[in-house]
Amino acid sequence: MKSENNLKRDIVEVKDVKLQRYSPIHTAGPVIEPGNWKESDPFLLLMEDKFQKGSFDIHPHRGIETVTFVIDGTIEHYDSHTGDGGILGPGDVQWMTAGSGVVHNEVPSEGVTAHSLQLWVNLPRSEKMTTPRYQNLMAKDMPVRKEDGALIRVFSGSSKDVISTTKNHVPVTMVEMVLEPGASVTQNLPGSYNGIIYLIEGSGIFGNNEVRASRGQVLWLGVCKESGESEVDITATEPLRLVLYAGEPLMEPVVARGPFVMNTEEEIDQAYLEYRQGTFLKH
Structure with missing residues (x-):
């Protein structure tokens, strides 16, 4: 479908993300709060964390995928069952499919305060007990779309004609954008997707209704009433870094x-x- 025929998305809500201190080594706040399952479907929650080694202990998961994006610092991750692990640095992502069950941990390197975003993606009923899988998505290896004054790194899904090879159980688009002041880009999304934009640095103008927002704010995309393709317009008013997450709703019961x-x-x-x-x- 040609760009001029695509539906333009509005921004329907802007919220400040407030971090609070849970311990001397852990500060966190919800970007997507849990419990609003219908509104955020297929996403369950998105947390911003600043944490040091010892903040989290080994823990299990089932029925979800966790998508960990490292903003700053380094995180060492491992699966206590398989022994798999690795190190994620700034700009890297781990896409972990818990499926039937994993027991793992994510630990900042010694003496490091890691800054991350972790998204929980719901799995459909048919995939709740799927075989666990880890995909380590290094920033240097991700496909990149370049426009005038803009770099878009595609971790999942696509951005225009740049397509990620990341494997999904639920269709999800995840892109990181870095824009120079005055740069404008358009991100294409299926009209059925729910989505958000989280601003890591800078400020800009967003959506068809030209909403202004800045660092530490989350923007909710308006829902399309029609099928087909849609677009989100983004313009930087100062150096801008953001992450956009959007996905196909499952419309299933969540417990x-x-x-x-x-x-x-x-x-x-x-x-x-x-x-x-x-x-x-x-299993």
């Missing part, structure tokens, strides 16, 4: 408790029972 997200209370109870009994990873 979340702790690190597990399933479709029924019985499935959640079963996950906790298996974890206590030591059979959690035997």
Whole structure:
């Protein structure tokens, strides 16, 4: 579909993200708050964290994917079951599919304060118990779209004709944008996608309704009433860095408790029972 025929997205809400101190080594705040399942579908939550080693202990997940974007610092991650691991640096992403179950941890390197965004993507009922998978998406290896004064790194989905090879159980577009002052870009999205923009640095003008926003704010994209392609307009008013997340809603029941997200209370109870009994990873 030609650009001029695409539906232009408005920005329907702008919110400040407020970080609070949970301990001397951990400060965090919700970019997407949990519980508003219908509005954020397929996303469950998005947290911004500034943390040091010791903030988190080894923990399990089932029924979701976690997408960890490192803004600053380095994070060492490992799976205590398989022994898989690695190091993520600034601009890198880990796309972890928990599926039937993982037990893992993410730890900043010694003496480092890591700054990250972690998104939880819901898995559809048919994929809740899929085989776990780790995809380490290094910034240097990601496909890049370049426009005048703009660089768009495509971690998942596409941006115009630049397409990521990241594997998805749920269709998700994730792009990082870095714009010089005065630069303008348009991001294409399927009209059915829900989505947000989070501003890491700078300020700009966003959407068809030309909303102004700045660092530390999250912008919610308006819902399209029609199918087909849509577009989001972005213009930088000062050096701008942002991440855009958008995905296809699942429209399924969500039951979340702790690190597990399933479709029924019985499935959640079963996950906790298996974890206590030591059979959690035997699927």
